[in-house]
Amino acid sequence: MNARSTASPLNPVVQRDAAAEDFDAERARARQRRRVLVQILRIALAIFIVGTWEATTRIGCHGPDSGTCVVDPFFFGQPSGIWAQLVRWVQVGTAQGPLWEQIVTTLEETVAGFAIGVVLGIIFGVLLGRNRLLADVMGPYIKGMNAMPRVVLGSIFTIALGLEMPSKIALAVVLVFFVVFFNAFQGVREVDRDLLANARILGASQGQLSRHVILPSALSWILASLHTSFGFALVGAIVGEYLGARKGIGLMIATAQGTFNANGVFAAMLILAILAILAEALVTRLEDFLIKWRPNAITEVTI
Amino acid sequence: MTSGTPAIELQGVTKRFVAPTGKSFTALRDLNLTIAAGEFVAVVGPTGCGKSTTLALISGLEAPSVGTVRVFGEPVKSVGRSVGYVFQRDAVFPWKNVLDNVAMGPRFRGVDTGEANTEARQWIQRVGLEGFERYYPHQLSGGMRKRVALAQTLINHPKILLMDEPFSALDVQTRALMENELLDLWSSTGASVVFVTHDLEEAIGMADRVVVITAGPGTIKGTYRVDLPRPRNIAEIRFQPRFIELYEEIWNDLRDEVLVSYERSKHRVAS
Numbered sequence: 001m002n003a004r005s006t007a008s009p010l011n012p013v014v015q016r017d018a019a020a021e022d023f024d025a026e027r028a029r030a031r032q033r034r035r036v037l038v039q040i041l042r043i044a045l046a047i048f049i050v051g052t053w054e055a056t057t058r059i060g061c062h063g064p065d066s067g068t069c070v071v072d073p074f075f076f077g078q079p080s081g082i083w084a085q086l087v088r089w090v091q092v093g094t095a096q097g098p099l100w101e102q103i104v105t106t107l108e109e110t111v112a113g114f115a116i117g118v119v120l121g122i123i124f125g126v127l128l129g130r131n132r133l134l135a136d137v138m139g140p141y142i143k144g145m146n147a148m149p150r151v152v153l154g155s156i157f158t159i160a161l162g163l164e165m166p167s168k169i170a171l172a173v174v175l176v177f178f179v180v181f182f183n184a185f186q187g188v189r190e191v192d193r194d195l196l197a198n199a200r201i202l203g204a205s206q207g208q209l210s211r212h213v214i215l216p217s218a219l220s221w222i223l224a225s226l227h228t229s230f231g232f233a234l235v236g237a238i239v240g241e242y243l244g245a246r247k248g249i250g251l252m253i254a255t256a257q258g259t260f261n262a263n264g265v266f267a268a269m270l271i272l273a274i275l276a277i278l279a280e281a282l283v284t285r286l287e288d289f290l291i292k293w294r295p296n297a298i299t300e301v302t303i
Numbered sequence: 304m305t306s307g308t309p310a311i312e313l314q315g316v317t318k319r320f321v322a323p324t325g326k327s328f329t330a331l332r333d334l335n336l337t338i339a340a341g342e343f344v345a346v347v348g349p350t351g352c353g354k355s356t357t358l359a360l361i362s363g364l365e366a367p368s369v370g371t372v373r374v375f376g377e378p379v380k381s382v383g384r385s386v387g388y389v390f391q392r393d394a395v396f397p398w399k400n401v402l403d404n405v406a407m408g409p410r411f412r413g414v415d416t417g418e419a420n421t422e423a424r425q426w427i428q429r430v431g432l433e434g435f436e437r438y439y440p441h442q443l444s445g446g447m448r449k450r451v452a453l454a455q456t457l458i459n460h461p462k463i464l465l466m467d468e469p470f471s472a473l474d475v476q477t478r479a480l481m482e483n484e485l486l487d488l489w490s491s492t493g494a495s496v497v498f499v500t501h502d503l504e505e506a507i508g509m510a511d512r513v514v515v516i517t518a519g520p521g522t523i524k525g526t527y528r529v530d531l532p533r534p535r536n537i538a539e540i541r542f543q544p545r546f547i548e549l550y551e552e553i554w555n556d557l558r559d560e561v562l563v564s565y566e567r568s569k570h571r572v573a574s
Contacts, residue, residue, distance in 0.1 A: 197364055198394035200382050202459065203411035212407070216398040293398040293439045 081263040105247040113172020114233035125184025172236030176229040183225035187218025308376040310495040311338040316370035330356040332520035345506035349564035353521030354499040358465040387461030389469040402436040408459040426454040446477040482537040518564040
């Protein structure tokens with residue numbers, strides 16, 4: 001952008017001279033150099049780790065038995081083996097059917113659990129945040145339920161809801177709900193009293209207060225929780241599948257474990273990591289869209 | 304002063320708050336204050352004397368513990384429709400742009416969005432923010448945000464305008480500009496104004512009457528009629544001899560209360 005042409009009411013025309021232009025150009029070059037350096041170091045680190053892993057699982061190996069290797073690939077996998085496993089899954093398919101079917105199943109469970117958990121978390125968070133009596137009555141129960149390791153509920157859901165999707169969705173909902181609930185609750189409690197008073201004076205009804213003041217104000221808290229809770233939804237879906245399913249990445253991991261296929265476990269993990277990174281990017285997009293009014297959002301450290 | 308029903312009437316008003324420790328704390332004691340329709344009254348007093356509480360009672364945000372508050376003869380039971388309130392801190396909605404912020408009042412009161420926006424644009428123009436309709440509050444300066452707050456309040460055509468140290472966060476020059484603009488806007492509305500401030504110059508410069516409140520629990524110590532002619536220029540009025548006379552007279556009253564309040568705050572720190 002040219003500084004001379006941006007004469008908006010807030011950006012008055014700034015007088016620039018050659019020295020300032022040179023300074024900016026130099027700074028831009030320095031930034032570019034640093035970006036390249038960071039990329040090179042990143043790739044070098046990946047090569048180092050994967051290379052060491054591959055090398056230690058190959059060096060010293062004699063004959064068909066892998067027991068003489070420095071690191072035994074039978075127990076710890078091997079990058080080339082993981083890659084071969086991925087290729088096989090893509091080309092031939094998994095024991096439960098085509099790979100894409102497993103991914104879609106897990107994603108459906110995750111997204112459904114995430115969506116239901118978020119909506120329920122917001123509703124209950126706003127309700128309890130606005131109603132002190134209800135909050136006082138429900139407080140100990142919610143704290144108790146939150147303190148419990150809720151993953152064990154997965155067993156109950158598998159018994160009660162069967163091997164199909166609902167049991168996995170239920171587990172994901174339970175995991176997501178509490179994260180969102182506590183953030184929404186806190187967000188509602190933290191609403192600026194002056195803003196509430198102002199809206200009341202301007203004529204807002206209780207419903208309008210919720211919609212125009214309390215929800216937008218709590219939104220930054222709620223959105224902050226979405227980053228964590230999408231991860232939880234994925235955990236819920238995977239653990240649910242692991243406990244008993246007919247399809248899904250969790251089942252692939254369970255199958256790989258059952259056949260002592262370490263490479264299979266790592267390959268499934270790699271797929272999960274890629275899904276999680278994509279989801280994280282989507283949540284960040286959503287956040288930027290919903291709170292464009294915020295000056296410089298206090299974002300998490302980006303890597 | 305006009306005859307007939309006063310715009311605001313506080314009779315024997317006491318307000319107690321319960322502190323988180325469970326002890327109650329008296330903010331106002333036996334306060335009597337009557338304000339005529341169209342009158343501009345400035346309320347001055349030391350920190351913590353219950354100035355803001357007075358506004359909260361008139362607006363209906365708080366109810367008195369003892370006594371009655373009447374607005375146009377009617378006892379105040381809840382937040383009234385004839386009241387506008389400009390807060391000390393920024394109370395514009397940070398997630399709404401200037402246009403939406405200003406249009407909020409009519410929209411809350413059932414006017415449809417298109418009509419509310421048309422009216423909002425007129426008020427935005429009147430407070431000198433034309434061209435900033437799509438900006439968010441964080442993109443504006445403190446003075447501009449105050450203009451948004453003024454437009455947001457005045458669009459509801461309040462018959463009673465309550466202002467709680469509205470300009471205290473602004474720098475001196477912006478402040479004088481805003482004070483003049485407020486007087487301009489006010490002169491065409493005919494609203495009664497209760498203007499709380501700790502700044503005596505601002506109080507005398509703007510008001511028809513200055514009310515001094517004692518160090519908390521607050522009650523009326525004295526009221527002074529300001530007989531300076533209107534229209535006034537805030538930046539220059541303070542050089543008039545009559546202004547200086549009034550300042551000395553009121554300051555004599557206010558000084559003791561400020562000292563009492565200061566001594567107490569020292570003890571609070573020491574204990």
